Amino acid sequence: MALGSFRLVAPRIFSAPDLRTMLIRTDQATRVLTAAPRIEALLDDVTPRLTVDVHRLDDPEHIVIDTLLAFIHRTIGWAIGRRVPLVFLEMPYETPPFLRYYEAAFGLLPTFGAEVAVLGFDADLLDAPLLRTPVDLEAYIGESPTNFFSIRDHGSTTADQVRRILDEGLTGDWPTPDEIASRLSVSVHHLRRLLREEGTTVSDLRGDLMRDTAINSLVIGKESIDELSARLGFSEPSAFRRAFRRWTGMPPGAYRPR
Known part of the structure; x- marks a missing residue:
C-alpha cells in the first residue's frame, strides 16, 4: 500500500x-x-x-x-x-x-x-x-521503512539480544564481542558457545544487520553509496560493493529507487 x-x-x-x-x-x-x-x-x-x-x-x-x-x-x-x-x-x-x-x-x-x-x-x-x-x-x-528491516520479532534468544546491542553500531562504533559479552554478563567464550548452539556467530549477526540496513537505505535512496559505506564501517566504497554483491547476488545499484 x-x-x-x-x-x-x-x-x-x-x-x-x-x-x-x-x-x-x-x-x-x-x-x-x-x-x-x-x-x-x-x-x-x-x-x-x-x-x-x-x-x-x-x-x-x-x-x-x-x-x-x-x-x-x-x-x-x-x-x-x-x-x-x-x-x-x-x-x-x-x-x-x-x-x-x-x-x-x-x-x-x-x-x-x-x-x-x-x-x-x-x-x-x-x-x-x-x-x-x-x-x-x-x-x-x-x-518506516528506515527501521523496520532491523526490527526483529523472533523471540528473546541470545542472538536476539546480540542483535539489539549490535543495532547501536549503526549510529556509532560497532560493539566488540568482548563488549557484547560484558553487557550480557557472560564470558566471550560462553557467548560464542550460546550463539553456536543457535547456529550463528557475532560476525554473522553483524553481517545480517549490515545487509538489511544497506538494502533499506538503498530502497529509500537518501544516502549515497559512499555515505552508506562509511556509516557501515567499510574502509572504502569498493569494499561495500563487494560485500553487498556477496550478500544479495546483486550490485547496490539494483536496489536504487526506479
Missing part, C-alpha cells in the same frame, strides 16, 4: 480493538483504495492468513514485494506489541538464487511460485488487543 494511501485509512484501522478487527478493516480499505495492492484477510480459526495481490507492481527483481510484505509483517507485530511468528509465507515469483535473506527478514523460508503473496500466522493472535493508536502512527511512519 502506498504511504499516502496508508495514511488515509490508518486512523480507522488503528482504532480497532483487536488484531482481528484491524485486519478486517485493512481488507475493507484495500477494496476501496484500488490503486493499492489488494490485501484480503482470510481469518479462519486454524491458520488465518493475509493474501496480497501484487501482480500490478512493476517489480522484476521482487524488491518492492519483499519490502511491502516485510512492512505488513512488522506493522502487525508493532500494533499488538508482540512477536508474530509466521506459520508459512508464499511468494508470487520463482525461487531466487539467494535465500538467506528471507530467514533473516521473516524468520522462515518461503514457498515460491504462488499466485499471490500469502502470510500465515497463528490463530491465537487474532484476539490480541491493539496496543498502538492512531496517535502513535505518525512516529512509526516517520521511522
